[in-house]
Structures are given as C-alpha cells and as structure tokens.
Amino acid sequence: MAPIHVLHGQPTPEELATVLAVVQSRAAAAQAAAEAARRAGAGPDSPWNDRARRLRATPRPGVNVWRTSGWAG
Template identity: 40%
Template sequence: MIKVVRGNPTPEELAAALAVVRARAAAASVVPSGAPTPRDSWSDPSRIAAHRLPPPGPASWSRTYWPGS
C-alpha cells in the first residue's frame, strides 16, 4: 500500500511514482535470493593494502591517504 503523506500529486505524477516502484520490485524479484551479492569495493579490506605506505619523512603525514602524491 502506498500513501501520499504530503502534497497533492497529479494522476500523472502518481502513475510515474508507481511505475518506478513496480519496476524496482520487478527487478528485485529477478535476482535469485540464494545468489551471493557482489562485494562492494569500498568495503573490501584489500583496497587499504593495495598501495605501499609512503616512506617516512617530513611530509609523509600529508601523503598517508593519497598514494602516489
């Protein structure tokens, strides 16, 4: 059930919103629930160790998060 909480949408706006919701629901139902989801690269711990740390020195603090800088 979808409920309009604020505003007064036109029938066209409401139809567009419902079309998006139905398309998302249809896309979600296509993916099998037992299939593993691809791992997001942001949460991959190996990305932290992908680059060597900068050599120690006076400006090394400014390069700790920007490898190659």
C-alpha cells in the first residue's frame, strides 16, 4: 500500500487508525470482489484460454464460400 501523508491538521492517533482501517478494509473488499469475479468466470484469463475461439462460424451462402470455408475462423 502506498504511504499516506497528512496534508492539513494534526490528527490524533485514534483518528489516523480509523482512517487507515477504513482504507484497508475498502482495499480488501475490492480485492475480494475481483477474486470472486475471477472465480465466477467473469471471463477467460487470457484470450488464448477462451473456448469460444475454437468455434467456427457457419459458412454463409455467397460467391467464395467454397474458398473461405477452409479458413480459420
């Protein structure tokens, strides 16, 4: 975590502890939410792991369908 600097005023140790507790809990909550989204399958970790890439599009009728049907989709 980046250092925190007090710019104005003279906070008491209790006030500083309260602010740090809030900041740390928000950071932990954000990290937990990101981890939960990753575990829930919000998307593949990498485009290489995306199974949808393996699906091929159905050739559509047209002039060059015979030629383009062999191309990687």
